[in-house]
Amino acid sequence: MALSSTHEFKSHEPESPNFYLPSTKLSFFDDNEGSSDSGFDSSPETSSYRKKSFTTTISRKRLFSCKRKAVADDEDFATSPKKRMSVDNQDFVMKALERMEACDLGLIGDASSTHSLPTMSGKHTDLPTIDSSTMSSLFNSSSNFTVIDCRYPYEYQGGHIQGAINIYTEQGIQTFMESRLHFAKNDILIFHCEFSSHRGPKLMRFLRSMDRKQNSHRYPELNFPEIYLLDGGYKAFYQHNKVQCNPQAYLPMLHEDHSKDLRHFRVRSKSWTAGEKRTRSRRVIRSPY
Numbered sequence: 001m002a003l004s005s006t007h008e009f010k011s012h013e014p015e016s017p018n019f020y021l022p023s024t025k026l027s028f029f030d031d032n033e034g035s036s037d038s039g040f041d042s043s044p045e046t047s048s049y050r051k052k053s054f055t056t057t058i059s060r061k062r063l064f065s066c067k068r069k070a071v072a073d074d075e076d077f078a079t080s081p082k083k084r085m086s087v088d089n090q091d092f093v094m095k096a097l098e099r100m101e102a103c104d105l106g107l108i109g110d111a112s113s114t115h116s117l118p119t120m121s122g123k124h125t126d127l128p129t130i131d132s133s134t135m136s137s138l139f140n141s142s143s144n145f146t147v148i149d150c151r152y153p154y155e156y157q158g159g160h161i162q163g164a165i166n167i168y169t170e171q172g173i174q175t176f177m178e179s180r181l182h183f184a185k186n187d188i189l190i191f192h193c194e195f196s197s198h199r200g201p202k203l204m205r206f207l208r209s210m211d212r213k214q215n216s217h218r219y220p221e222l223n224f225p226e227i228y229l230l231d232g233g234y235k236a237f238y239q240h241n242k243v244q245c246n247p248q249a250y251l252p253m254l255h256e257d258h259s260k261d262l263r264h265f266r267v268r269s270k271s272w273t274a275g276e277k278r279t280r281s282r283r284v285i286r287s288p289y
Helices: 044-079 081-087 090-102 132-140 153-157 170-179 199-214 233-240 256-286
Strands: 144-149 188-192 227-230
Touching: 132 188, 132 233, 153 256, 170 199, 188 199, 188 233, 199 227, 227 233
Parallel strands: 144 188, 188 227
Antiparallel strands: none
């Protein structure tokens, strides 16, 4: 068994860069339909000829109009950096990868190998998920793994998986990534919260998103390619593996004795995200792209 040596990890207040991605839209339209000649006060032959001539003229105009439009679009696309970026930007690449990962091909994030742990179908279909028995078996294996407990500190202190570290903010995830940058490649990360329904999946996705952005210049490489979500969270694990918890207890988030703690940590966990969104919005407005 090999556990992470960072079980005393603590998060800090936020200070991090912001990210934005440009997007442009192309629109295509057709000419309006023209009117036709009534043929009043004309012979049938003349009327028919005029209609054919007019129809042919309209068709030619519309044909050449479309050609001019297509040529203009091609030239505009070839010269506009905005439209080139809209086709070949990081957002497009990352979304394509997310779709590939969602296909459940059994590959880890950098596609270098298959998952080393058996996965299962969980509530969050886009996230590789393991059950409590797989989590428990890791303590008797030689795998290097780190358990990230995304619950609030009072929940963590009331009982957690042995060796787990407590990170409940996005800033804490960023600090963790920086501290493990040089020896993270072979380290398995396992995320969970109380039920693994919201907080754990949210921070797991955030870590993967930041990892993608930091390695966008060498896609698809990642610093943390193998990450998992613990199905059922701490509650499910505790019910079947109390001896691997420290202390051997379970404190629910909504415990009546910790209502003040809940309000405090809930605000704190959201404050950095809100500030990040406001700053990102201002940067998008100032962006030349």
